[in-house]
Amino acid sequence: MGKGYKGVPCVYCLERKAGTADHVIARKFFPADKRDDLPKVAACAECNNVKSRLEHALTAIMPFGAQHADADQALAMAEPRLTKNRKLHANLAAGVAYSIRSINGGPWQTEMTVPVDHADIEKLCWFIVKGLAHHHWQVALGPEHSVRASFLSEAGRQRFDPFFAGAARAKVKQDFGNGVFAYEGVQAQDCPELTLWKMSIYGAEVGGDKRAKGKRSSMIYGISAPKAWLATEMLMSILGQ
Incomplete structure:
Protein backbone atom coordinates (compact mmCIF):
# COMPACT_ATOMS: atom_id res chain seq x y z
CA MET A 1 0.00 0.00 0.00
CA GLY A 2 1.34 3.43 -0.95
CA LYS A 3 2.03 5.96 1.79
CA GLY A 4 -0.54 8.33 0.29
CA TYR A 5 -3.39 6.02 1.28
CA LYS A 6 -2.67 5.68 5.00
CA GLY A 7 -3.63 8.14 7.71
CA VAL A 8 -5.56 10.47 5.39
CA PRO A 9 -9.37 10.86 5.59
CA CYS A 10 -11.38 7.97 4.19
CA VAL A 11 -12.78 9.06 0.82
CA TYR A 12 -16.10 7.31 1.48
CA CYS A 13 -16.99 8.73 4.91
CA LEU A 14 -14.46 11.56 5.50
CA GLU A 15 -14.90 10.82 9.22
CA ARG A 16 -12.29 8.14 9.93
CA LYS A 17 -8.67 7.82 8.91
CA ALA A 18 -7.88 5.46 6.06
CA GLY A 19 -5.87 2.35 6.68
CA THR A 20 -5.89 0.85 3.22
CA ALA A 21 -6.09 1.57 -0.51
CA ASP A 22 -9.40 0.46 -1.97
CA HIS A 23 -10.08 -0.27 -5.63
CA VAL A 24 -13.12 1.83 -6.51
CA ILE A 25 -14.40 -1.03 -8.65
CA ALA A 26 -13.21 -4.26 -7.06
CA ARG A 27 -10.46 -6.29 -8.72
CA LYS A 28 -12.54 -9.46 -8.40
CA PHE A 29 -15.02 -8.12 -10.98
CA PHE A 30 -12.23 -8.52 -13.56
CA PRO A 31 -10.31 -11.45 -15.06
CA ALA A 32 -6.81 -11.76 -13.60
CA ASP A 33 -5.17 -10.34 -16.74
CA LYS A 34 -7.32 -7.18 -16.73
CA ARG A 35 -6.82 -5.82 -13.22
CA ASP A 36 -4.07 -3.29 -13.90
CA ASP A 37 -4.44 0.47 -13.44
CA LEU A 38 -7.85 0.34 -11.73
CA PRO A 39 -8.79 3.54 -9.83
CA LYS A 40 -7.86 3.47 -6.13
CA VAL A 41 -8.74 5.69 -3.17
CA ALA A 42 -8.00 5.78 0.55
CA ALA A 43 -10.54 3.89 2.69
CA CYS A 44 -11.11 3.14 6.36
CA ALA A 45 -11.70 -0.42 7.57
CA GLU A 46 -15.40 0.15 8.28
CA CYS A 47 -16.26 1.49 4.83
CA ASN A 48 -14.04 -1.05 3.14
CA ASN A 49 -15.83 -3.91 4.94
CA VAL A 50 -19.32 -2.68 3.98
CA LYS A 51 -18.28 -2.21 0.37
CA SER A 52 -16.55 -5.60 0.27
CA ARG A 53 -19.71 -7.40 1.43
CA LEU A 54 -21.66 -5.84 -1.44
CA GLU A 55 -18.94 -6.74 -3.92
CA HIS A 56 -18.77 -10.33 -2.67
CA ALA A 57 -22.42 -10.96 -3.53
CA LEU A 58 -22.55 -8.99 -6.77
CA THR A 59 -19.42 -10.52 -8.29
CA ALA A 60 -21.13 -13.92 -7.95
CA ILE A 61 -24.55 -12.85 -9.27
CA MET A 62 -24.13 -10.13 -11.92
CA PRO A 63 -22.05 -12.23 -14.36
CA PHE A 64 -25.21 -14.25 -15.07
CA GLY A 65 -26.57 -11.16 -16.84
CA ALA A 66 -23.31 -10.18 -18.53
CA GLN A 67 -23.66 -8.76 -22.03
CA HIS A 68 -20.11 -7.47 -22.59
CA ALA A 69 -17.47 -8.95 -24.90
CA ASP A 70 -16.04 -11.39 -22.32
CA ALA A 71 -19.36 -12.50 -20.83
CA ASP A 72 -18.43 -16.20 -20.92
CA GLN A 73 -15.25 -15.51 -18.96
CA ALA A 74 -17.18 -13.52 -16.34
CA LEU A 75 -19.63 -16.38 -15.87
CA ALA A 76 -16.79 -18.87 -15.44
CA MET A 77 -15.42 -16.68 -12.63
CA ALA A 78 -18.79 -16.64 -10.86
CA GLU A 79 -19.30 -20.41 -10.67
CA PRO A 80 -16.55 -21.22 -8.11
CA ARG A 81 -17.66 -18.27 -5.96
CA LEU A 82 -21.16 -19.68 -5.74
CA THR A 83 -19.80 -23.13 -4.94
CA LYS A 84 -18.07 -21.67 -1.87
CA ASN A 85 -21.15 -19.70 -0.76
CA ARG A 86 -23.93 -22.25 -0.26
CA LYS A 87 -26.46 -19.76 1.10
CA LEU A 88 -26.05 -17.40 -1.84
CA HIS A 89 -26.11 -20.35 -4.24
CA ALA A 90 -29.38 -21.63 -2.75
CA ASN A 91 -31.03 -18.19 -2.88
CA LEU A 92 -29.96 -17.74 -6.48
CA ALA A 93 -31.21 -21.18 -7.53
CA ALA A 94 -34.57 -20.60 -5.85
CA GLY A 95 -35.10 -17.38 -7.79
CA VAL A 96 -34.09 -18.54 -11.26
CA ALA A 97 -36.85 -18.05 -13.84
CA TYR A 98 -37.22 -18.64 -17.56
CA SER A 99 -39.11 -16.60 -20.15
CA ILE A 100 -39.41 -16.13 -23.90
CA ARG A 101 -38.11 -12.84 -25.25
CA SER A 102 -37.67 -11.11 -28.61
CA ILE A 103 -35.11 -8.28 -28.78
CA ASN A 104 -35.84 -5.52 -31.31
CA GLY A 105 -38.14 -7.75 -33.31
CA GLY A 106 -35.61 -10.58 -33.59
CA PRO A 107 -36.26 -14.29 -33.10
CA TRP A 108 -37.96 -15.34 -29.88
CA GLN A 109 -35.49 -17.00 -27.52
CA THR A 110 -35.58 -18.66 -24.13
CA GLU A 111 -33.97 -16.46 -21.51
CA MET A 112 -32.89 -17.19 -17.95
CA THR A 113 -33.18 -14.49 -15.29
CA VAL A 114 -31.71 -14.51 -11.79
CA PRO A 115 -32.69 -12.44 -8.74
CA VAL A 116 -30.54 -9.46 -7.79
CA ASP A 117 -31.18 -6.78 -5.21
Whole structure:
Protein backbone atom coordinates (compact mmCIF):
# COMPACT_ATOMS: atom_id res chain seq x y z
CA MET A 1 0.00 0.00 0.00
CA GLY A 2 1.34 3.43 -0.95
CA LYS A 3 2.03 5.96 1.79
CA GLY A 4 -0.54 8.33 0.29
CA TYR A 5 -3.39 6.02 1.28
CA LYS A 6 -2.67 5.68 5.00
CA GLY A 7 -3.63 8.14 7.71
CA VAL A 8 -5.56 10.47 5.39
CA PRO A 9 -9.37 10.86 5.59
CA CYS A 10 -11.38 7.97 4.19
CA VAL A 11 -12.78 9.06 0.82
CA TYR A 12 -16.10 7.31 1.48
CA CYS A 13 -16.99 8.73 4.91
CA LEU A 14 -14.46 11.56 5.50
CA GLU A 15 -14.90 10.82 9.22
CA ARG A 16 -12.29 8.14 9.93
CA LYS A 17 -8.67 7.82 8.91
CA ALA A 18 -7.88 5.46 6.06
CA GLY A 19 -5.87 2.35 6.68
CA THR A 20 -5.89 0.85 3.22
CA ALA A 21 -6.09 1.57 -0.51
CA ASP A 22 -9.40 0.46 -1.97
CA HIS A 23 -10.08 -0.27 -5.63
CA VAL A 24 -13.12 1.83 -6.51
CA ILE A 25 -14.40 -1.03 -8.65
CA ALA A 26 -13.21 -4.26 -7.06
CA ARG A 27 -10.46 -6.29 -8.72
CA LYS A 28 -12.54 -9.46 -8.40
CA PHE A 29 -15.02 -8.12 -10.98
CA PHE A 30 -12.23 -8.52 -13.56
CA PRO A 31 -10.31 -11.45 -15.06
CA ALA A 32 -6.81 -11.76 -13.60
CA ASP A 33 -5.17 -10.34 -16.74
CA LYS A 34 -7.32 -7.18 -16.73
CA ARG A 35 -6.82 -5.82 -13.22
CA ASP A 36 -4.07 -3.29 -13.90
CA ASP A 37 -4.44 0.47 -13.44
CA LEU A 38 -7.85 0.34 -11.73
CA PRO A 39 -8.79 3.54 -9.83
CA LYS A 40 -7.86 3.47 -6.13
CA VAL A 41 -8.74 5.69 -3.17
CA ALA A 42 -8.00 5.78 0.55
CA ALA A 43 -10.54 3.89 2.69
CA CYS A 44 -11.11 3.14 6.36
CA ALA A 45 -11.70 -0.42 7.57
CA GLU A 46 -15.40 0.15 8.28
CA CYS A 47 -16.26 1.49 4.83
CA ASN A 48 -14.04 -1.05 3.14
CA ASN A 49 -15.83 -3.91 4.94
CA VAL A 50 -19.32 -2.68 3.98
CA LYS A 51 -18.28 -2.21 0.37
CA SER A 52 -16.55 -5.60 0.27
CA ARG A 53 -19.71 -7.40 1.43
CA LEU A 54 -21.66 -5.84 -1.44
CA GLU A 55 -18.94 -6.74 -3.92
CA HIS A 56 -18.77 -10.33 -2.67
CA ALA A 57 -22.42 -10.96 -3.53
CA LEU A 58 -22.55 -8.99 -6.77
CA THR A 59 -19.42 -10.52 -8.29
CA ALA A 60 -21.13 -13.92 -7.95
CA ILE A 61 -24.55 -12.85 -9.27
CA MET A 62 -24.13 -10.13 -11.92
CA PRO A 63 -22.05 -12.23 -14.36
CA PHE A 64 -25.21 -14.25 -15.07
CA GLY A 65 -26.57 -11.16 -16.84
CA ALA A 66 -23.31 -10.18 -18.53
CA GLN A 67 -23.66 -8.76 -22.03
CA HIS A 68 -20.11 -7.47 -22.59
CA ALA A 69 -17.47 -8.95 -24.90
CA ASP A 70 -16.04 -11.39 -22.32
CA ALA A 71 -19.36 -12.50 -20.83
CA ASP A 72 -18.43 -16.20 -20.92
CA GLN A 73 -15.25 -15.51 -18.96
CA ALA A 74 -17.18 -13.52 -16.34
CA LEU A 75 -19.63 -16.38 -15.87
CA ALA A 76 -16.79 -18.87 -15.44
CA MET A 77 -15.42 -16.68 -12.63
CA ALA A 78 -18.79 -16.64 -10.86
CA GLU A 79 -19.30 -20.41 -10.67
CA PRO A 80 -16.55 -21.22 -8.11
CA ARG A 81 -17.66 -18.27 -5.96
CA LEU A 82 -21.16 -19.68 -5.74
CA THR A 83 -19.80 -23.13 -4.94
CA LYS A 84 -18.07 -21.67 -1.87
CA ASN A 85 -21.15 -19.70 -0.76
CA ARG A 86 -23.93 -22.25 -0.26
CA LYS A 87 -26.46 -19.76 1.10
CA LEU A 88 -26.05 -17.40 -1.84
CA HIS A 89 -26.11 -20.35 -4.24
CA ALA A 90 -29.38 -21.63 -2.75
CA ASN A 91 -31.03 -18.19 -2.88
CA LEU A 92 -29.96 -17.74 -6.48
CA ALA A 93 -31.21 -21.18 -7.53
CA ALA A 94 -34.57 -20.60 -5.85
CA GLY A 95 -35.10 -17.38 -7.79
CA VAL A 96 -34.09 -18.54 -11.26
CA ALA A 97 -36.85 -18.05 -13.84
CA TYR A 98 -37.22 -18.64 -17.56
CA SER A 99 -39.11 -16.60 -20.15
CA ILE A 100 -39.41 -16.13 -23.90
CA ARG A 101 -38.11 -12.84 -25.25
CA SER A 102 -37.67 -11.11 -28.61
CA ILE A 103 -35.11 -8.28 -28.78
CA ASN A 104 -35.84 -5.52 -31.31
CA GLY A 105 -38.14 -7.75 -33.31
CA GLY A 106 -35.61 -10.58 -33.59
CA PRO A 107 -36.26 -14.29 -33.10
CA TRP A 108 -37.96 -15.34 -29.88
CA GLN A 109 -35.49 -17.00 -27.52
CA THR A 110 -35.58 -18.66 -24.13
CA GLU A 111 -33.97 -16.46 -21.51
CA MET A 112 -32.89 -17.19 -17.95
CA THR A 113 -33.18 -14.49 -15.29
CA VAL A 114 -31.71 -14.51 -11.79
CA PRO A 115 -32.69 -12.44 -8.74
CA VAL A 116 -30.54 -9.46 -7.79
CA ASP A 117 -31.18 -6.78 -5.21
CA HIS A 118 -31.42 -3.33 -6.81
CA ALA A 119 -30.58 -1.77 -3.46
CA ASP A 120 -27.25 -3.63 -3.29
CA ILE A 121 -26.20 -2.45 -6.75
CA GLU A 122 -27.25 1.13 -6.03
CA LYS A 123 -25.47 1.13 -2.65
CA LEU A 124 -22.27 -0.14 -4.25
CA CYS A 125 -22.54 2.55 -6.92
CA TRP A 126 -22.99 5.13 -4.14
CA PHE A 127 -19.48 4.18 -3.02
CA ILE A 128 -18.27 4.22 -6.63
CA VAL A 129 -19.60 7.74 -7.26
CA LYS A 130 -17.68 9.02 -4.24
CA GLY A 131 -14.55 7.14 -5.28
CA LEU A 132 -14.56 8.27 -8.90
CA ALA A 133 -15.26 11.92 -8.02
CA HIS A 134 -12.22 11.90 -5.75
CA HIS A 135 -10.01 9.85 -8.07
CA HIS A 136 -10.56 12.04 -11.12
CA TRP A 137 -11.17 15.50 -9.66
CA GLN A 138 -10.12 15.35 -5.97
CA VAL A 139 -13.70 16.10 -4.91
CA ALA A 140 -14.30 15.29 -1.23
CA LEU A 141 -17.95 14.44 -0.54
CA GLY A 142 -19.04 14.62 3.09
CA PRO A 143 -22.24 15.03 5.13
CA GLU A 144 -22.94 18.39 3.51
CA HIS A 145 -23.32 16.69 0.12
CA SER A 146 -26.05 14.53 -1.35
CA VAL A 147 -24.88 11.41 -3.20
CA ARG A 148 -27.16 8.97 -4.95
CA ALA A 149 -27.02 6.22 -7.57
CA SER A 150 -30.00 4.60 -9.24
CA PHE A 151 -31.33 2.80 -12.27
CA LEU A 152 -33.59 5.10 -14.29
CA SER A 153 -36.78 4.65 -16.25
CA GLU A 154 -36.83 5.84 -19.86
CA ALA A 155 -38.37 9.14 -18.75
CA GLY A 156 -35.57 9.64 -16.24
CA ARG A 157 -32.87 8.84 -18.79
CA GLN A 158 -34.30 11.37 -21.24
CA ARG A 159 -34.00 14.07 -18.60
CA PHE A 160 -30.56 13.03 -17.36
CA ASP A 161 -28.65 12.26 -20.58
CA PRO A 162 -28.57 15.83 -22.00
CA PHE A 163 -26.39 16.93 -19.07
CA PHE A 164 -23.55 14.80 -20.46
CA ALA A 165 -23.55 16.68 -23.77
CA GLY A 166 -23.34 20.21 -22.35
CA ALA A 167 -20.40 22.37 -21.33
CA ALA A 168 -18.51 21.16 -18.26
CA ARG A 169 -15.48 21.89 -16.12
CA ALA A 170 -14.24 18.37 -16.86
CA LYS A 171 -15.39 15.15 -18.48
CA VAL A 172 -14.15 11.56 -18.28
CA LYS A 173 -14.99 8.35 -20.11
CA GLN A 174 -13.42 4.98 -19.28
CA ASP A 175 -13.85 1.31 -20.08
CA PHE A 176 -12.00 -1.16 -17.89
CA GLY A 177 -11.72 -4.85 -18.72
CA ASN A 178 -13.25 -4.76 -22.20
CA GLY A 179 -16.69 -3.80 -20.90
CA VAL A 180 -16.51 -5.20 -17.37
CA PHE A 181 -16.93 -1.70 -15.94
CA ALA A 182 -17.59 1.30 -18.18
CA TYR A 183 -18.47 4.80 -17.04
CA GLU A 184 -18.84 8.39 -18.11
CA GLY A 185 -18.70 11.42 -15.82
CA VAL A 186 -19.06 15.19 -16.01
CA GLN A 187 -18.16 17.90 -13.50
CA ALA A 188 -20.22 21.11 -13.48
CA GLN A 189 -18.50 24.36 -14.43
CA ASP A 190 -19.93 26.47 -11.62
CA CYS A 191 -20.00 23.84 -8.87
CA PRO A 192 -17.07 21.37 -8.67
CA GLU A 193 -18.92 19.10 -6.22
CA LEU A 194 -21.74 18.64 -8.72
CA THR A 195 -20.74 15.51 -10.62
CA LEU A 196 -22.92 13.31 -12.82
CA TRP A 197 -22.19 9.70 -13.76
CA LYS A 198 -23.53 6.81 -15.77
CA MET A 199 -22.06 3.36 -15.28
CA SER A 200 -22.51 -0.21 -16.41
CA ILE A 201 -21.20 -3.44 -14.86
CA TYR A 202 -20.74 -6.30 -17.35
CA GLY A 203 -23.36 -4.52 -19.51
CA ALA A 204 -25.83 -6.54 -17.42
CA GLU A 205 -29.51 -5.69 -17.77
CA VAL A 206 -31.59 -5.32 -14.62
CA GLY A 207 -35.37 -5.36 -14.54
CA GLY A 208 -38.13 -5.61 -11.98
CA ASP A 209 -38.20 -1.92 -11.08
CA LYS A 210 -41.64 -0.93 -9.78
CA ARG A 211 -41.21 2.48 -11.44
CA ALA A 212 -40.89 0.91 -14.89
CA LYS A 213 -42.66 -2.44 -14.98
CA GLY A 214 -41.53 -4.71 -17.79
CA LYS A 215 -38.56 -2.46 -18.61
CA ARG A 216 -34.86 -3.15 -18.21
CA SER A 217 -31.78 -1.02 -17.89
CA SER A 218 -28.06 -1.73 -18.14
CA MET A 219 -27.03 1.75 -17.00
CA ILE A 220 -26.80 3.08 -13.44
CA TYR A 221 -26.89 6.86 -13.04
CA GLY A 222 -25.22 8.73 -10.20
CA ILE A 223 -24.96 12.24 -8.86
CA SER A 224 -23.15 14.20 -6.18
CA ALA A 225 -24.07 17.77 -5.22
CA PRO A 226 -23.96 20.14 -2.24
CA LYS A 227 -27.19 19.92 -0.23
CA ALA A 228 -27.35 23.71 -0.14
CA TRP A 229 -27.12 24.08 -3.93
CA LEU A 230 -30.42 25.27 -5.43
CA ALA A 231 -30.67 22.61 -8.15
CA THR A 232 -29.76 19.64 -5.96
CA GLU A 233 -33.31 18.68 -4.99
CA MET A 234 -34.44 18.80 -8.64
CA LEU A 235 -31.54 16.66 -9.84
CA MET A 236 -32.01 14.13 -7.06
CA SER A 237 -35.68 13.88 -7.93
CA ILE A 238 -34.73 12.72 -11.45
CA LEU A 239 -33.00 9.70 -9.92
CA GLY A 240 -36.31 8.78 -8.34
CA GLN A 241 -37.93 8.33 -11.74
